[in-house]
Amino acid sequence: MRLNGKLAIVTAAASGMGRAGVERFVREGARVAAIDISREALDDLIAHFGADRVSTIVADLSTPEGAKGSIDEAVAVLGGADILWAHAGMPGPASVENLDLAAYDKAIALNVTSAALGAGQVAPHMRARGGGSIIFTASISGLVGSMMSPIYSAAKWGVVGLTKSLALAFAADNIRVNVVCPGLADTPMKAGFTGRSGDPAEAAANEAKIVGAVPMGRLVRPGEVADAALWLASDEASFVTGVALPVDGGFTAR
Template identity: 60%
Template sequence: MRLANKLAVVTAAASGMGRAGVEVFVREGAQVVAVDINEAALIDLAQAVGPAVRPLVADLTDLERCRSYIHQAAEMLGGIDLLWSHAGMPVDGRIEGLDMAEYDRSIMLNLTSSVLAAGEVIGYMRRRGGGSILFTGSTAGLVGSMASPVYSAEKFAVVGFTKSLAQRFAPDNVRVNVVCPSIANTPMKQGFIGASTDPEAFEKVLTASIPLGRFASAEDVANAALFLLSDEASFITGVALPVDGGFTAR
């Protein structure tokens, strides 16, 4: 098993790629604290996957909660080896007439929640002689996104933070990477496409932009997360890995 005896924390764990990650991490031998704002979906996940999953409800737009959940998770598990800070949200594409409340909320969830979690988790990883941190970026954090400039800026920041932190934490034997999906088949994608004026046409255009001709599955991204978090990637740090069917290869 690729994560045998590892103690892992996953955020945005109750749906989509996070949920697929929890499932595959447990299958590979990890104990997982699954963090999400949606308590009912967390309970459903824990029932489906079994006792290796411990649910933890947290709203990661709350500054103090972004710190305290790490300590709570460490207590539940008896330490932390792996963190996948996956939580994030789409952002309205408008620049003129920007909604400042949504702007602040998105920076909090897409960037600050990961920054704070990294600052709290590093002490636990040092105590265990090392660890692995994974963030979730996006292809919009690797190339500009005309549709969503603010989201793109936030995800570029996550990539920059990853590369900086990888150097800072390397002496502690803690690796830091970021997985960068193109559009993935999850509820978040449904919301994003559904909000367009012609969802069917928009979905066709988006699909055509992917050389492999389809959207990512939640499992495509969870498998990349598994690799980057596992000891198989023990010499890989500071990497922004596109999981994008070739989208950024152009």
């Protein structure tokens, strides 16, 4: 088992890619602290994976108190930390025209600030255990511009920059820092990108346009992103740090 005996924290853990990550981390031998805003969804995690392998923490990661406090609680529950997959994020406003600053601030807080705070809280605990793996979730929109989601794109470029900077800062501590960059995924958040107007026809057209630009001709599956995170978390990636790994069917290969 690739994560046998490891202590892992996953944020936004109760659905989509995060839930797939919990499943893979548990399957590969880790004990997991799962952080999410939904108590009901976290209870479903316990029902599926068991309280002996998964501990759950309810937190709003868009607030500094939630972002920092949930990591502290997770470390206390696990007795340390070897892995953090800071996966939380949201689409944010679709345009900079008549920009809703409250929505903008929340998107930056959840996508960027929570990642920085989480890394800052967990790093001393990883250092005490001789190292660790921090994984962020960005997006292909953190590698190329997104016409439909400029605020999300700006935030995810920030996450990619944070990754590369922290990889340098933490390398001497044997703490590796990497980021997965998925294409559009078939998850509950998909409609937040393709169907902001609420028009199903528009959502379908936007999805078809995105899929048409993917050389492999489909959306990414949550488990495929979780598999990438699993590899980055494992000792198989022991000399990999500062990498922004696209999981996008070739979208960014052009």
